[in-house]
Amino acid sequence: xxxxxxxxxxxxxxxxxxWCKGMAEMTQQGGRWLRWGGIAVAAIxxxxxxxxxxxxxxxxxxxxxxxxxAPLLETKDQTITIAGAGPLLNGHLRVERITVSDAKGVYxxxxxxxxxxxxxxxxxxxxxxNTLTASRIRLERLPESSSNSSGSSSFSLPVEVNLRQMSLxxxxxxxxxxxxxxxxxxxxxxxLTRAGVRGAATIRDLGNTEASATASIDYDAxxxxxxxxxxxxxxxxxxxxxxxxxxxxPGLGFSVKGSGALSNWQGRAxxxxxxxxxxxxxxxxxxxxxxxxxxxxxxxxxxxxxxxxVLEPLFKGRTDIDLALAYDxxxxxxxxxxxxxxxxxxxxxxxxxxxxxANDFHATISPVGDSAVFSLPAGPQTIGLDLxxxxxxxxxxxxxxxxxxxxxxxxxxxxxxTLRDIVLIARSDxxxxxxxxxxxxxxxxxxxxxxxxxxxxxLVQAPLSLTAPVTxxxxxxxxxxxxxxxxxxxxxxxxxxxxxxxxxxxVQMFAAPSxxxxxxxxxxxxxxxxSAQVHAADGALNAKExxxxxxxxxxxxxxxxxxxxxEAFFQGTVPDMSLLNAEAKGNGSFTLAASGTIDKPSGTLGxxxxxxxxxxxxxxxxxxxxxxALNAGTIAGEVKATGTIAGQAINVDAAMKQDNxxxxxxxxxxxxxxxxxxxxxxxxxxxNPDGKLSFDLPDLSLLGAM
Numbered sequence: 001x002x003x004x005x006x007x008x009x010x011x012x013x014x015x016x017x018x019w020c021k022g023m024a025e026m027t028q029q030g031g032r033w034l035r036w037g038g039i040a041v042a043a044i045x046x047x048x049x050x051x052x053x054x055x056x057x058x059x060x061x062x063x064x065x066x067x068x069x070a071p072l073l074e075t076k077d078q079t080i081t082i083a084g085a086g087p088l089l090n091g092h093l094r095v096e097r098i099t100v101s102d103a104k105g106v107y108x109x110x111x112x113x114x115x116x117x118x119x120x121x122x123x124x125x126x127x128x129x130n131t132l133t134a135s136r137i138r139l140e141r142l143p144e145s146s147s148n149s150s151g152s153s154s155f156s157l158p159v160e161v162n163l164r165q166m167s168l169x170x171x172x173x174x175x176x177x178x179x180x181x182x183x184x185x186x187x188x189x190x191x192l193t194r195a196g197v198r199g200a201a202t203i204r205d206l207g208n209t210e211a212s213a214t215a216s217i218d219y220d221a222x223x224x225x226x227x228x229x230x231x232x233x234x235x236x237x238x239x240x241x242x243x244x245x246x247x248x249x250p251g252l253g254f255s256v257k258g259s260g261a262l263s264n265w266q267g268r269a270x271x272x273x274x275x276x277x278x279x280x281x282x283x284x285x286x287x288x289x290x291x292x293x294x295x296x297x298x299x300x301x302x303x304x305x306x307x308x309x310v311l312e313p314l315f316k317g318r319t320d321i322d323l324a325l326a327y328d329x330x331x332x333x334x335x336x337x338x339x340x341x342x343x344x345x346x347x348x349x350x351x352x353x354x355x356x357x358a359n360d361f362h363a364t365i366s367p368v369g370d371s372a373v374f375s376l377p378a379g380p381q382t383i384g385l386d387l388x389x390x391x392x393x394x395x396x397x398x399x400x401x402x403x404x405x406x407x408x409x410x411x412x413x414x415x416x417x418t419l420r421d422i423v424l425i426a427r428s429d430x431x432x433x434x435x436x437x438x439x440x441x442x443x444x445x446x447x448x449x450x451x452x453x454x455x456x457x458x459l460v461q462a463p464l465s466l467t468a469p470v471t472x473x474x475x476x477x478x479x480x481x482x483x484x485x486x487x488x489x490x491x492x493x494x495x496x497x498x499x500x501x502x503x504x505x506x507v508q509m510f511a512a513p514s515x516x517x518x519x520x521x522x523x524x525x526x527x528x529x530x531s532a533q534v535h536a537a538d539g540a541l542n543a544k545e546x547x548x549x550x551x552x553x554x555x556x557x558x559x560x561x562x563x564x565x566x567e568a569f570f571q572g573t574v575p576d577m578s579l580l581n582a583e584a585k586g587n588g589s590f591t592l593a594a595s596g597t598i599d600k601p602s603g604t605l606g607x608x609x610x611x612x613x614x615x616x617x618x619x620x621x622x623x624x625x626x627x628x629a630l631n632a633g634t635i636a637g638e639v640k641a642t643g644t645i646a647g648q649a650i651n652v653d654a655a656m657k658q659d660n661x662x663x664x665x666x667x668x669x670x671x672x673x674x675x676x677x678x679x680x681x682x683x684x685x686x687x688n689p690d691g692k693l694s695f696d697l698p699d700l701s702l703l704g705a706m
Contacts, residue, residue, distance in 0.1 A: 100143045111136040125159045132166040141176035147480045160193040179244030196221040227259040245308045278302040292328035314374035317343020331355030345372040355433045365390040384413035400430040421447025440470045459515045461486035487515035502537035567593040586612025602629035615705040617646040634659040648673030661685040673702045
């Protein structure tokens with residue numbers, strides 16, 4: 001007998017047959033999926049291998065990697081350019097040139113960078129660099145300060161680094177750093193591992209064989225010990241004295257040496273001038289496993305002999321330092337001894353400043369004598385201060401701390417002028433130190449001023465006071481301010497977003513007629529108002545809803561500055577032309593636009609007077625357009641005007657160019673009624689004319705009215 005399986009049968013044999021057939025089809029389909037899956041995996045693996053070889057072992061791959069990494073290396077204020085980079089992973093990296101630039105241009109260059117290293121050790125999270133060299137390093141100047149620096153950051157190496165030998169045979173420094181060209185060389189080695197940090201470096205002055213600097217560090221993470229030994233010696237005329245800006249470049253010597261366990265580490269710093277010891281400082285650091293870090297610093301000497309001239313008045317005479325403090329990373333600073341005394345001022349610190357417990361901190365800086373005169377660097381400029389006193393106290397619990405601070409200056413001097421009798425007060429009755437939140441009432445007063453700019457002196461007249469209650473919160477810091485002065489006043493609100501760093505402000509300012517130049521103040525009997533909404537973020541400044549109100553001009557508009565790019569547009573009215581010219585009656589409107597960059601701005605001005613009376617003659621449908629542009633010190637512009645006066649046509653078409661002290665009017669065409677002026681003219685630096693102008697003026701009354 002035969003046993004026959006029928007698909008879809010109702011008996012058990014039919015069910016088994018269907019199941020077997022289904023399984024066969026599934027197995028066949030699965031085989032096809034496995035084959036396609038295997039092909040896909042093989043293709044992905046092949047692609048990964050090709051990409052690895054391309055990115056790691058070709059110049060093209062290196063260029064792609066560097067292009068992707070550029071946003072991580074650069075900032076808004078700094079640009080890094082890498083040219084001629086060889087393969088990354090062949091163990092012999094070569095880069096022809098690296099340049100670093102800021103807003104002022106290139107300030108650092110590295111030529112002929114070469115690194116011989118072991119790429120395979122990256123698999124063990126180790127980077128072993130056998131040799132690192134560069135044929136030339138050039139540092140022209142220090143970089144411009146960043147406009148958006150982050151408040152805090154942390155960094156840790158993802159791999160252990162072993163730099164066996166670094167050789168930099170030529171490091172050149174530009175005159176902007178030390179006053180003249182300098183050439184150095186450097187040798188170094190370093191190891192950064194989980195077991196600790198070890199390194200040594202030697203720097204030599206190629207222009208002076210007697211000058212050198214050495215440094216070594218040995219930190220054992222397991223034993224928790226640290227040894228530091230640094231020393232620099234140079235005879236008269238050396239590089240360090242030039243970098244510090246010391247007069248006559250005296251011979252200098254510096255040393256820093258310390259060793260021991262971190263639980264009781266001791267070190268000493270010394271400095272000498274022409275072989276004579278001038279400064280010595282002893283320090284002790286004690287750190288327990290759970291308690292705070294205790295730091296003691298004691299010593300002193302003639303710091304003015306080794307500091308830049310701008311700081312010399314602050315540290316003139318002998319300086320004595322005696323500090324003993326304890327710091328807990330959880331938010332506590334306790335000062336048991338706190339004295340710093342120079343020949344100019346004395347500082348006393350004491351008590352505890354805590355974000356979690358009780359506070360009884362006080363700090364006082366007082367002059368030696370009636371006041372302390374000194375200067376502080378502020379970017380490329382210096383600020384001169386004449387200090388009467390500085391006092392600050394923080395008392396009470398961390399949740400409701402009382403803050404009282406007061407700064408009293410006899411004067412503050414800058415290149416723009418001098419402010420006198422300045423008092424700044426900041427007080428809070430219940431500031432939360434732990435949450436960094438609360439209200440601080442501030443007030444600034446200025447008793448007198450002497451300003452270089454006559455226009456600024458008229459605008460800013462003493463006495464002047466600024467009151468600004470400041471509210472500090474986790475998300476933002478905001479203040480409502482009010483300005484009161486003899487000729488200037490205003491109010492508004494400003495807010496800083498603590499996460500993004502952006503600033504928003506609403507400002508309303510008022511100026512008395514006496515604050516403006518004589519030519520304007522004589523025509524005004526009421527205050528001039530200016531208001532705007534301002535937003536600043538990521539280096540860009542935007543002002544919108546700008547409103548100018550006065551008897552002479554009313555205008556609204558906007559303006560922005562984004563990096564070097566500028567953009568502005570304003571429109572407004574001249575409500576009463578008689579205030580500008582007693583012989584004129586009527587009103588007009590205008591538009592003003594600006595664009596381009598700070599170095600190459602351009603602008604247009606349009607003026608429209610539908611109907612007016614000038615010296616008894618009717619002016620109708622008058623329109624004037626002025627265009628001007630500045631490029632590399634050259635000013636070029638055009639003026640066009642049309643309309644009628646006393647029923648007669650007005651047509652003005654003129655071009656002007658000012659370059660290198662010469663003013664040229666290559667084409668001048670003026671037609672006012674029957675009057676004609678035409679020709680071309682060039683004025684030299686002394687305004688001596690050269691050119692030809694033709695005049696046909698049968699009706700001077702029309703010209704007089706215009």
